[in-house]
Amino acid sequence: MKKIAILRCLDTSAACAGTGCLRAFNEKSEGFKGYAGQEVQLAAMWTCNGCGDNKLANQEGIEKKIARMVKNNISAVHVSHCTCKKNAAGEEIRCPVIIDICRKLEVAGVAVIDGTHGQKATGERLKLS
Numbered sequence: 001m002k003k004i005a006i007l008r009c010l011d012t013s014a015a016c017a018g019t020g021c022l023r024a025f026n027e028k029s030e031g032f033k034g035y036a037g038q039e040v041q042l043a044a045m046w047t048c049n050g051c052g053d054n055k056l057a058n059q060e061g062i063e064k065k066i067a068r069m070v071k072n073n074i075s076a077v078h079v080s081h082c083t084c085k086k087n088a089a090g091e092e093i094r095c096p097v098i099i100d101i102c103r104k105l106e107v108a109g110v111a112v113i114d115g116t117h118g119q120k121a122t123g124e125r126l127k128l129s
């Protein structure tokens, strides 16, 4: 059985119970539509370790989380749209901290997929260039 995970924004998680992500996963819709007809287990739901005033003390814990993805045979991590923020020009861009985590996941052999729920969740491999 394929095992996947969700990665989301710590800041947003203060007011988010993850219902949109879990609904879409259970329905195999939106960012998870590519799993239709497949047996898939949601094996982890994790956050970044924060930034600014919400930066957690244990920043090196991110490396442990990435190692857990590998150890637990997670084949793909879906990155929630809450990790996209508006810049000064009002454009939505993926948080650079998340991009760095995504690059490390790819180096570790874990695929990074764009989105969980919502219209912008493509369910395709995230472009990290």
Ligand code: SF4
Residues within 6 Å of the ligand: 008, 009, 010, 011, 012, 048, 049, 050, 051, 052, 054, 082, 083, 085, 095, 096, 097, 098
């Ligand atoms: S580092 Fe990015 S994803 Fe993490 S809490 Fe800050 S804004 Fe959210």
